[in-house]
Amino acid sequence: MPSFKLDDKDIPFEPGDTIIRAAQRAGVDVPHYCWHPGLSVAANCRMCLVELMPPPGRPAMLLDVLAWDDLHQTYVPQKKPKLQPACQQAAADGMVVKSQTSEHAVRARSAVQELLLLNHPVDCPICDQAGECRLQDYWLEHQASKKRMRDEPVHKPKGVVFGPTIVYDAERCIMCTRCIRVSAELAKDPVLSMRERGNLNEITVAPGRQLDHGYTLMTEYVCPVGALTSSDFRFKARVWFLRSVRSTCVGCATGCSSFTDFDPRNQKVYRYRPRENAAVNKYWMCDDGMLDYQRIHQDRVLEARIKTEGVSDAAALDKAAELIKGAAPQKTAILLSAEHSNEDNQALLDFGKALGALQLYYTGRPQGQGDDILKSADKNPNTAGVLALSGGRAKPFADLVAALKDGKVGVLVALGSAIGNPNDAGALKDLKNLVALSSHDGPIADHAAVVLPASSWAEADGTFVNRTGLRQESDRAINPQGASRPAYRWVQELANRLSLTLSWKKVAELRALSQTAAAPSAPPPSVPGAQASTAPGANG
């Protein structure tokens, strides 16, 4: 592999790489604002300037400059090398590049940083970006000097509403154009642009338009400073109080890798951030996914219920056990949920097996809009996982509706909150004996005889299988809310009451079980659904 030298370190690169990309891959940071690995090169911030040493035997490219001489209090003519932006300069074999070790590059970065802060408002105390702001980090690393300008800074519009999700502050903006490039290149909707010149320039939305494509929050996410802020997160939390865990977005079947940012003091989730994953989402997430964290705290079932009345955990478990005992195994049905993790579904499957329940169905949230960027029409994170776990035996919800009409179902143990087709909710109404393990209010919890409050995805470790069959783990962020517990724990409690023996005791065993159960099946279809009813073995 060809390589070049960066500050005396050998950096291998692939043909076509720029210096900064190869350096990043090798774990060496070249400071930058405008460059983003997922976007085109703009080379306008000039923060990544590096010095290229001339090839052996060739003169250096030198510029004539006037440098201030402190001793004689005057400018004297000098020469300095022409610096190159590392984000644009293609790497070449044997090239010698100086970044931190080049006195000229260090000075240039300091000057760039000082220029960027020239008109910057004193906003850190009220700015959402404070604590994760490049301007703050690079001031310390590359400038560390005081303000020299004594003039009034240029004032520009603040608090400009760009659309339903984004608020713009032109004074904080450093014109890196990342947001413009995200709109044009990721969302394919070039709705942002730059107007005016020099220190008056600002980002603007196309006339007659709003910033309202499906990836607006990515403009905020890539903003290296506090110029773009999310109206959802604005003034809600200070980032240094938040902690992060690695999670998987459960907004749709794509399963984008994300970070869940939560405040450990009040056990609330405040936002998602995309987590780089070349196999799934590259660097990005859609707006729906970014805001999906809100469901963690919305419409939650937080206490056990019998009908609509809140009861103690023990009372609900007793009642549920009584209902399940009262039905014959062949009239007992299990409803899996594509909203829930492999662990929850595997636990319920096991429970059904121990009971001898013969009817197996699955459901999830209704279909929605997809696109060809990231979003799937299937809004469930684990459809593929559920189908693989059940070995294709689970039938869709429509079959359950038919079975209910025929009076084949005596008791239904259901996981999940939503059903695929909201019009089918009426069928559940006639079912007297529905035991629900629900995290959210919805048709299943509404019509249940007993509701056991299940934890959401943010409150338990879980495994989800996305539309391409990729198994991904999502870590617990906060403690279970209210009286909720992970669904597999409820299943365990229920099994105890019914004196059933499950084949697992610990979560690790459950996870191992779900992996071996899912392994033999063929890769699941990318848009699972109707075909599942014809899968063999449903009665066997």
Added chain:
Amino acid sequence: MEPLDQELDASELELPTEPMLLNVGPAHPAMHGTVRIVMELSGEIIERCDVQVGYLHRGFEKMCERGTWTQVFPYVDRCNYVSPMLNNVGFALACEKLLGITVPERCQWYRMILGELARMSDHLTCDGAMAMELGAFTPFLWMIKGREMVWEIMEEETGARLTHSFGRVGGMAAPPTEGFKEHTRAVVKHIMSIIDEVERLLLGNRIFLDRLENVGVISAEDAISLGWTGPCLRASGVPYDVRKAHPYLKYGEVDFDVPVGSASDSFDRFMVRLAEMRQSARIIEQCLERMADKGPVNVDDPRVILPAKEEVYNSIEGTIQHFKIIMEGLKLPAGEVYSYTEGGNGELGFYLVSDGSGTPHRVRIRPPCFLITAGLERVITGQMMADVVPSFGSLNMIGGECDR
């Protein structure tokens, strides 16, 4: 004296022949509040004893791992709380050693003056309390009056009498006040006269001398092998003083002697402390002479020193600097360092481990008291029960520092 139980068999009295176990402390005034000694007595002689420490353990080394480096200062204040300024300066020097910075000369002189004043406060308390525990109450009151004057200087300089939290990485929280030199000169003069008077009162007193001389003896070899430092070691004739052996700040440039004892007993420890206060006065006088009245106290390094408030409120650069130091903490480079200074009781060491973040990875303190208290058992075994009090007092065990 003949042992009491010599004629027991022949006697009518049935005195116990078993050794008596006596527990003193931890909540006993003579134990300075925090030490427990279980003694096995034969009559009044201590046959064996067990010294137990840890009753003032607050886990503060662990607490240091939560905040920023700057937030450690209040904790070190509470180590040796009779001379907190020495701890402040010691910790600041350790951080600066890891950072590779040196504070301006004015600050070095200032730190030395405050440190020597703190040493005086330490020794005044120890010697005063020793006298009081032997029944001489007047010298105690006089010496505590002297200590009070030191604390008034501290209050004027730092705003707090006891827990100053005045040190900073790269400088001090504030420059010297205007009347500092004048005030200090007057106080030092007064303290010297107090010491002279105390000497006149005590050194001709037969009771005082009999209770201290040849009591609590420990050999120089034992003291060294136990890791003793400071006045207690020097009383055994070993002239080890960090200020002379490994000069820091400007101690290499000032003229002073290291007083040593010869008999290694409680009396020598008392006398070494008195002599050290006179040396401290010499050092302070030289420092006052050489400390500039104007000039920077803090290093000019935006990584560690907070900007002026006007800059924080009026410029983004100042705001960012302030934000970085307050919210993330100043960052010490990844690595480890051992830095040691002469504290009130001996070599006060700080062993710091930094992972490069703004939060300490480990702050380990070498408390001189802890090692000295380890020798208490050897010092008092074989002594009369009543001699425990002055012997223990002469070691100057400070619970906060010993137990941390």
